[in-house]
Amino acid sequence: MQTPDSRDAATRKWHLPTEAMDELVRLLRDDGYTVIAPTVVDDVIMLRPVTAAQQIARGLRDQQEPGRYRLEKGDPDLYFEHVVGPDSPxxxxxxxxxxxxxxxxxxxxxxxxxxxxxxxxxxxxxRPCEVAAIRIQDRVFGLDPAPGSFPCEADAYYCEARRQALLVAVNCTRPGGACFCGSWDTGPAVSDGYDLAMTELKGGFVVSAGSDRGADLVERLPARAPSPAELELETLKLNVAREHMGRHLETDGLKELLDASVDHPVWDDVADRCLACTNCTMVCPTCFCSTVSDSNDLATGEVTRTRMWESCFTDEFSYAGGESVRSSIRAKYRQWMRHKLDTWWDQFDTSGCVGCGRCITWCPVGIDLTEESAKIRANPPAAAESGVAR
Ligand code: SF4
Ligand code: SF4
Incomplete structure (x- = not known):
């Protein structure tokens, strides 16, 4: 988190050679951190603990489209040509x-x-969108509740894990096919809430510090002042990334549009394709629904209460008063998409979406909330609702 006395550090930039990645991992481990970084698991980028830089995914880029994800060879010198995989911090x-x-x-x-x-x-x-998602979950789990909003009860585990965590963000110079962080201004460059931010160039990184902790870390690494050409290249790469988002979501007036579109026929159309598989909620970095389950060990007599992720797409999750209050797929998808793009604002004074594109890539039938939103915008409620039964 950025603090007032970290502003001086935030204006400074450094150049860090690619080979310093190993030292970065070692320093963090020496400081008592478990280091989490992108790795390859089952041909997919996953965030996993690493003990050395060679375990970090490198020389790979991803192809992402609705319902499709492939990793392929990229520039062997670059660590971060790929973007996000299905999991997140x-x-x-x-x-x-x-x-x-x-x-x-x-x-x-x-x-x-x-x-x-x-x-x-x-x-x-x-990634910048992931930092934005973390900050949204800070609101949800009570670390940073929005004034006048309705946070859930503060979650002690979450708050403690977040207070301790150090974030080395990587700006995106090659957005994926499902990315639309540019529509929310949550990327491709990180703007707040990080300790270090790196932009990868051939041969090294331009690094900026977002906190005193980050500045202290980079000062212990073999960093030097960046050249004017390196700073110019960083700006150029980020500008190019801004112009090459895989997708776009028109966010102006979106909340009001969706508020007025409860009976739009687009929900029937989605219901014909959606499998209610829950993938979109499981991969979303801001979704926070959970359930609890009690189990009894018959051998020891010990009873354990466990919390597990849940999804608004299951009948069990919306079971209340003797029945599921959202039994149709139409109602489930509508609830999910409107929560992300519309009613999250009422609850937390922020969007529930950061434009990471995961729900698009990992939907087995390729449903794309940017497309569904565009269909509603193209056929706005007054015209769309005539003749539609409630
Ligand atoms: S709704 Fe989709 S694009 Fe938005 S944050 Fe969640 S997974 Fe990412
Ligand atoms: S929108 Fe796609 S990912 Fe989400 S529940 Fe429906 S089929 Fe599954």
Missing amino acids: KRYFFPPEQKLVSLRIEGDRFVTEGGPAPPKLAFIGV
């Missing part, structure tokens, strides 16, 4: 499955045991 701050508490009987008393303490995490290669 969310998995580490808000784990997919997490023990909350266990209870057992010892002698004549109950013994309770809480869940694990969060590790001290340092992320390398977090």
Whole structure:
């Protein structure tokens, strides 16, 4: 998080050679961090713990389109030609499955045991849209509630994991086919909420610090002042990236448009294709729904309460008063898309979408919320709703 006394550091830039990546990992580990970085798992970019720079995905670029993801060879010298994979830092701050508490009987008393303490995490290669998503979840989980909004109860694990975490962001110079961070201004360059931000050039990185912690880190690395040509190249690459977003979402007046489109026929059209598979919610870096499950170990008698990710696409999640309140796929998709782009503003005073494109790439039938929004805009409610049954 940026602090007032970090402003001087934020105006400074450095050049870090590519080979310094190994030292960056080592320094972070020496400082007690578990280092998380993009790696390749099952032919997909996944954020996983690394102990050395050679474990970080390198020389790879991704092809992403609705319902399609492929990794292919890229420039072997570059670390970050690929963009985001299906998972995000969310998995580490808000784990997919997490023990909350266990209870057992010892002698004549109950013994309770809480869940694990969060590790001290340092992320390398977090994208600007992911930093934006983290800041949205800071609101959701009560670390940084918006004034006048309705945050969920503060989540102790999340807040502690976030307070400890160090973010080394990487600006995007090659947006993916499903990316539209430019539409939300959440990329391709990170603007806030990071410790270090790196823009990769051939042979090294232009680095800026967003916090004193980040400045301290870079001062311990073999960094030098960047040349005017390197700074100019950084600006050029980011400008080119801005102009080459895979997709675009028109955000002006989008909330009002969707507020007025509850009965739009686009929801029926989506319902014919959507499988209610939950993929879009599982990969979204801001989705935060969860459920709890209690299990009983018959051998030891220990009872454990576990929190797991849930999805607004399941019948169980919306089960209330004896039935699911959103039983049709039409209602489920509408709830999800309107929450992301519309009602999230009412709840958290921000969009619930950062334009990462994951829900588009990982939808097995290629449903694309930018396309569905454009269809509504092209056929706005007054015309669209005539003759549509409620
Ligand atoms: S709604 Fe889709 S594009 Fe937006 S943040 Fe979630 S996964 Fe990314
Ligand atoms: S929109 Fe796509 S990813 Fe989401 S539930 Fe429907 S089929 Fe699955």
